């Protein structure tokens with residue numbers, strides 16, 4: 140019997156008021172795999188990330204963790220499972236410094252007080268793995284460049300040794316060199332057995348890095364692809380809607396993986 | 397990026413480098429010069445990042461003192477300064493609570509009413525019903541805590557901004573106060589009682605004030621020194637010993653001069669001692685504990701805090717509970733100063749002064765920036781203006797206008813530094 144996926148979504152629906160943003164979403168993330176999540180602007184990619192991370196819990200549908208049904212009702216639940224997220228808007232506290240943001244909600248304490256030195260040491264250690272030019276760790280995050288902020292958000296997601304990483308356009312604000320540093324890192328994390336969900340509009344990066352691709356269109360699944368065998372044109376036409384949503388065939392394709 | 401590395405380099409350079417054969421300066425001179433240079437770079441860095449710190453506030457305070465001293469030479473007399481140090485305590489404690497609320501980006505309009513309510517609870521329990529002073533005192537403070545908790549929980553659950561909920565609170569608590577005071581109107585407190593002593597007791601022994609100054613400066617030095625040693629051992633960037641010495645030195649000078657002046661009058665006032673201990677204690681809570689970090693996080697971004705698994709409801713409730721508690725404690729000090737509680741307790745400009753003090757002292761109205769010490773600096777400026785006006789027989793109207801001007805300037809600096817910080821980030 141094959142090992143169940145780390146994380147699986149079945150029939151997930153999410154509505155904001157009267158708008159149904161996600162309808163009957165299916166998704167699987169396996170350990171040691173990078174799944175690219177593709178879709179046009181407004182397709183519902185970020186909303187799906189928020190569903191999984193507990194920020195905007197699903198209205199309907201089931202979420203399975205290693206084959207067992209779990210409830211993700213708030214960010215805490217996702218964190219306890221080992222799901223870490225880099226949000227599209229980064230979700231940093233601008234007034235806190237880099238160290239404060241990294242350890243927000245899981246501060247290291249010493250005699251009951253914050254152990255700033257230890258947190259700073261680990262922050263430095265973590266950032267050194269990610270980038271060569273480390274920002275001033277004690278500067279408030281608003282005063283950093285958007286690329287530096289993105290690096291901070293990525294570093295934060297790695298802090299608790301997560302098992303599933305959700306990356307919502309993690310390289311959008313990064314320069315050429317930093318982008319390849321982050322992609323290298325994702326590659327290494329995959330080798331270490333993490334499951335990664337990567338949202339990106341860059342087909343080149345996806346081709347180079349992802350194992351599988353899932354396409355969303357207007358809040359519904361619109362195709363699953365094995366990135367190594369599917370052509371770039373096939374994937375793009377699914378994103379743009381040239382290939383229509385065929386739920387039945389998709390489900391059988393999913394089972395074949 | 398360059399800025400960050402530059403700053404790190406500054407910090408690491410603080411370690412002694414190989415003696416330079418060219419410079420024939422004595423070693424100590426060089427060390428001090430380096431410490432000053434360190435400080436200047438650090439300051440310039442903060443300036444460019446839009447963090448002016450407390451410097452403008454200290455300058456304004458100095459200006460106020462110089463102006464009033466030139467108008468009336470009794471202004472800086474030990475007697476007047478000592479009275480000033482007691483007068484700031486009541487409103488100052490309330491302002492400390494306001495700092496907490498401003499830090500999460502909210503506003504508490506009920507603190508005046510809560511302070512009056514607490515004073516009335518104490519007076520009615522103790523004077524009219526014979527409850528022992530200590531018990532009445534505890535119940536009065538807990539009444540403030542309860543009022544704040546109710547308001548905080550309502551804000552968090554209904555997601556209505558705190559200023560609306562506390563506006564309702566302002567009326568409600570004031571109504572309850574009038575109700576429990578009944579028709580009697582004014583209650584006079586025991587002149588020799590515990591609450592009266594809060595603002596009338598002085599440690600006449602010179603050792604008390606000097607001892608406090610020494611303990612304060614010594615603790616700051618030891619803590620910074622320990623931190624430096626620990627960072628040094630771990631190979632982390634750290635302050636230089638000279639830097640720490642200069643900082644503690646400045647602090648010690650201020651502390652000992654204050655102690656000297658206080659001893660020239662009646663010694664260390666109990667009220668000032670309590671005020672300083674509370675402010676220092678809450679400063680540690682805010683900046684060195686998990687709870688405090690959550691408060692700042694909420695002021696930075698509620699959504700980010702929520703996504704980091706923080707319990708927004710709990711923190712908001714706790715913050716308004718703190719502000720209610722501090723309002724009650726401040727109200728008891730205000731009642732102590734005049735040894736009476738009346739229907740007018742906690743009304744008038746008290747609320748505005750408490751909020752103005754926090755903002756003038758440098759706590760941001762936009763949330764997320766400020767410390768409890770800003771309440772001390774702010775109330776010092778407001779009370780200095782009030783005292784200077786009284787001493788020079790200036791009409792209250794002028795006092796309001798000037799305090800308003802200072803408040804406006806503070807808000808202006810706040811919004812400018814916020815904008816410069818954001819511009820800095822975009823660059």
Ligand SMILES: Nc1ncnc2c1ncn2[C@@H]1O[C@H](COP(=O)(O)OP(=O)(O)OP(=O)(O)O)[C@@H](O)[C@H]1O
Pocket residue numbers: 155158160178179180181182183184185186187227
């Ligand atoms: N809080 C909300 N309330 C109402 N509608 C929302 C909310 N959040 C998202 N939506 C709507 O849901 C749809 C999907 O948004 P989402 O941010 O998930 O898209 P996306 O695929 O991430 O797009 P992009 O590529 O631009 O990031 C959009 O139409 C958006 O307007």
Ligand SMILES: [Mg+2]
Pocket residue numbers: 184185186227307
């Ligand atoms: Mg998005």
